[in-house]
Amino acid sequence: MNAIEECIEACNKLLRGELSALESYTRAIKKFETEGERTALQGIRSGHEKPAASLRSHIQDMGGRPSESSGAWGGFVQALEGAALVLGESPPLAVLEKGEQHGIDEYREALADEDVMEEIKQVIRGQLLPSCAQHLVTLGRLRKA
DSSP, X not given: OOHHHHXXXXXXXXXXXXXXXXXXXXXXXXXXXXXXXXHHHHHHHHXXXXXXXXXXXXXHHTTOOOOOSOHHHHHHHHHHHHHHHHXXXXXXXXXXXXXXXXXXXXXXXXXXXXXXXXXXXXXXXXXXXXXXXXXXXXXHHHHHO
16 A cells, blocks of 8 residues: 555544544434533534545545545444443543544544655644544533533
């Protein structure tokens, strides 16, 4: 596999994570009763739309085909949500926080990956990582409320 194919593969992995986040927030929003909670979660969900679009665009610019679904990660998140319900945790927020942390970890892995182009790394550093960090702050605030 050449460097461009490796970069496309890494970007598609990140895109699947963003698609999973969009799915997770869509499900979580339905579980909250107060308008303030729903509004905060809708804001975070919207915050995942731009990174998904950006990653799609970069993948297409490199001649790749963007992933259309969250793949295995999306299925894993659904199973985690179900397990959290059984265990009696605050499932939506706990799972969303874990998902955001997982996204941060994946972005950091991409930054360390020599096959990921510098242009993509600049987007990760300048937009994607700061956005995920802010999402964690918002989710933490919601959990404390």
